[in-house]
Amino acid sequence: MPNITNKRVLAIAIPIVLSNITVPILGAVDTAVVGQLGKAAPVAAVGVGAIIVTTFYWLFGFLRMGTTGLVAQAVGSEDESEVRSYLLRALFLGFSAGLLIFLLRIPLIDFGFWLSPASIEVEELAEKYISIRVWSAPAAISLYGIVGWLIALERTKSVLLLQLFMNGVNVLLDIWFVLGLDWGIEGVAVATLIAEFSALILGLFLCYDRFKDNSWPSLQAIFSTERLKNMLSINLDILLRSIMLHSIFVSFLLYGGQFGDVKLAANQILLQFLHIAAHGLDGFAFAAETLVGQAFGRKDRTILRKSVTVTSKLALLLCLIMAVIFFFIGSSLIDLMTTAEDVRSEAKGYIVFIVLVPILGMSAYMLDGIFIGAMKTKDMRNMMFISLIFYFLALILLVPHFENSGLWLALLISFVVRGVTLALRYPSLEKSI
Numbered sequence: 001m002p003n004i005t006n007k008r009v010l011a012i013a014i015p016i017v018l019s020n021i022t023v024p025i026l027g028a029v030d031t032a033v034v035g036q037l038g039k040a041a042p043v044a045a046v047g048v049g050a051i052i053v054t055t056f057y058w059l060f061g062f063l064r065m066g067t068t069g070l071v072a073q074a075v076g077s078e079d080e081s082e083v084r085s086y087l088l089r090a091l092f093l094g095f096s097a098g099l100l101i102f103l104l105r106i107p108l109i110d111f112g113f114w115l116s117p118a119s120i121e122v123e124e125l126a127e128k129y130i131s132i133r134v135w136s137a138p139a140a141i142s143l144y145g146i147v148g149w150l151i152a153l154e155r156t157k158s159v160l161l162l163q164l165f166m167n168g169v170n171v172l173l174d175i176w177f178v179l180g181l182d183w184g185i186e187g188v189a190v191a192t193l194i195a196e197f198s199a200l201i202l203g204l205f206l207c208y209d210r211f212k213d214n215s216w217p218s219l220q221a222i223f224s225t226e227r228l229k230n231m232l233s234i235n236l237d238i239l240l241r242s243i244m245l246h247s248i249f250v251s252f253l254l255y256g257g258q259f260g261d262v263k264l265a266a267n268q269i270l271l272q273f274l275h276i277a278a279h280g281l282d283g284f285a286f287a288a289e290t291l292v293g294q295a296f297g298r299k300d301r302t303i304l305r306k307s308v309t310v311t312s313k314l315a316l317l318l319c320l321i322m323a324v325i326f327f328f329i330g331s332s333l334i335d336l337m338t339t340a341e342d343v344r345s346e347a348k349g350y351i352v353f354i355v356l357v358p359i360l361g362m363s364a365y366m367l368d369g370i371f372i373g374a375m376k377t378k379d380m381r382n383m384m385f386i387s388l389i390f391y392f393l394a395l396i397l398l399v400p401h402f403e404n405s406g407l408w409l410a411l412l413i414s415f416v417v418r419g420v421t422l423a424l425r426y427p428s429l430e431k432s433i
Contacts, residue, residue, distance in 0.1 A: 004306040013311075015156035015157045016151070016286050019163040022163050022167045025262050034184075044122045046188055053129075053130055057269065060097045061144055066235040068152045072152040081221060088228070092223075094138065094144060095138045097141045098138030102134055122135055150207070152275070153210075161202075162202060166198065237380065238377055245384060253268075259407075273330070282365075288308065292304060296433055304430065307373075325364075327351070327355045353409075357412070357415075362413040362419075384418060394406075
């Protein structure tokens with residue numbers, strides 16, 4: 001295993017950050033293309049439909065994290081058969097989950113509209129969109145496993161290529177189908193469906209070089225009951241942790257709604273800064289997953305400590321840079337995001353919170369990556385539960401007195417508690433190696 005250096009960590013992290021940047025661009029293009037139809041309903045329908053579909057898929061996002069940690073450990077222990085087997089297991093689970101979503105599409109669509117009701121026209125258009133998009137569920141969910149596998153092998157440039165290809169195909173087909181062929185909202189859905197299956201094919205091609213010697217694992221090894229149970233147990237822990245984390249952000253938005261439209265809009269603007277910080281930290285958290293996992297596979301505590309130290313130092317540097325940028329040009333960025341003067345003024349009153357987000361959130365993000373690499377997913381689940389309790393206690397105690405400021409304080413407290421509790425569990429993680 002090569003030395004753990006800044007260059008090696010950056011080689012893993014930078015393509016992930018660039019890959020993350022492409023994600024919101026696609027949503028913007030979808031909206032812009034449909035917006036050319038000159039009607040509000042199709043734009044709203046794409047927004048509602050995309051949220052419902054991505055929520056279904058997001059439930060299986062654990063496949064990315066679980067695959068990365070397990071494969072990284074197999075790489076560290078030089079168990080090539082398991083490296084290959086985990087990819088095939090991830091594909092099996094991804095296809096199975098996608099098929100399940102497809103078979104349950106009608107009740108899932110109904111449930112989605114129950115959670116996010118809209119006008120009859122918007123719901124009818126959104127249903128057309130979802131009914132097409134859901135055909136790509138096996139491909140979309142399997143891609144989580146492929147991406148996790150490539151990250152574990154430090155092939156994040158391949159992940160970037162995959163993301164650029166998928167989004168590029170999607171954008172070009174969007175323009176052709178909607179503006180050229182006048183397919184309307186169905187064109188947006190078909191474009192995404194083709195893009196996701198095309199990305200799956202490219203992803204399989206990128207993975208194939210590991211199998212060129214035709215040394216395939218046996219079916220008995222791939223479908224080992226013990227390995228599959230372990231994989232499912234780990235992924236269940238990650239799923240529960242993700243649901244609890246998601247509930248924090250959903251409740252944040254719901255609570256913000258009680259303070260009026262202006263504060264709600266301001267919070268939406270400010271959350272974009274949080275997303276920027278998260279996308280930046282993802283690169284170093286993913287690097288930690290990979291390198292810590294490999295250290296565990298090698299059973300080498302020295303490499304573990306070096307992996308944690310180097311990735312965390314670079315993450316801290318990035319967080320300080322982001323905090324300084326948010327402090328000095330946060331107001332200008334808010335002005336770019338909205339032209340509503342009342343929203344601008346409101347959002348600028350909370351800049352102190354967005355400055356603190358990367359600093360106070362760094363430990364939580366990085367320790368998540370470290371614990372995923374170590375496959376200590378029960379600790380992640382339990383510490384997330386504790387931070388969830390502290391978050392709701394903070395809401396109860398702070399919001400009545402400080403309103404929206406109390407809401408932001410509760411969110412920051414959840415980050416700090418998650419970071420502190422995971423840090424307290426870190427010594428046992430080291431000992432377990």
